[in-house]
Amino acid sequence: MFLEKHSRFFRRYNITFAPRHKGAPYLPLSADPSEYSIRDALQECIDAEQAMDVQPNGDIIELMAVEHRPRQKALVMLFHRASPNAAEPAYRKKARAQAGRKVTVRESVKQKDEEQSVSAHLVIHDTQIERGVFRAALEEIPGISMSAARLIAAKALSEYRYDFERNRLTKQTYSVVKAEGLKSETLTNALKDGQINFITLVRPAKPDFIDSEGLFEPINEVMKIRVTGSLTSRNWRERILNLAERAKEDGWQDFNIDIGLEDNRKRTVKLDRDQQAKEILFVRSELVQFGVALPVCSVDFSDEVIRKATAIAKE
Structure with a gap:
């Protein structure tokens, strides 16, 4: 499946972050560095280089970065899919009037230790529609599904324990995450x-x-x-x-x-x-057009993607 330079499909979701134990406080999406939050849990997992999932075919889905954007009121995640065993991409050139061969093909050869990769944004609007439930939009990229993103987030949250008091006793819990496609069509x-x-x-x-x-x-x-x-x-x-x-x-x-x-x-x-x-x-995907060319894979957040994905999540 080829990606277009100036367009992406997005799918809307309801994402729920809730404490594992009943009666424990809900973590905010983002907070001061000294306080517990969903963003902090994800960042700790990234820093430990554990925010990834290996697929049966050897592909790696990895959460590369997480950031809270107060201006857009959004928590943003950037995922990569790396495929060590993927075939090299090829580019075709067809000459209209040329003697001999009319079509040539050029392979793009990867260097040592490189992996063919794609990236996708997951944008969560930080206004709750009900307790612990947020609207989100996922940039649809082949191989980076919400199930894979949710699995990585669940792994990070399960390792992020926090204390709470119940019946005058101090207990420990962690957050769980669920994602459900928003049926709107x-x-x-x-x-x-x-x-x-x-x-x-x-x-x-x-x-x-x-x-x-x-x-x-x-x-x-x-x-x-x-x-x-x-x-x-x-x-x-x-x-x-x-x-x-x-x-x-x-x-x-x-x-x-x-x-x-x-x-x-x-x-x-x-x-x-x-x-x-x-x-x-x-659940239906929404096609969004962009005035700038979008890279197939990036290590940086795209402000334009975040802006339009936030608008979709807020609808």
């Missing part, structure tokens, strides 16, 4: 420009032909249905909900809808049981 609105490509059904597998020697274990049956007709913002509800009801009667438990959006992106939306009579909401 309706399926009806998405289908004004997008389309439903596939519907995937899942149910427990029937073990009729599986032997009893313990060699095989049935898990799930999956049926993928291609949508060849027209499902629009006007007719999807009747057609989809009717199919979902018949699937349910036949034992299918999960009903997933694959949507192709006008920005050439795809989303898989799960139809929950309690949604069958309501509008379906899902």
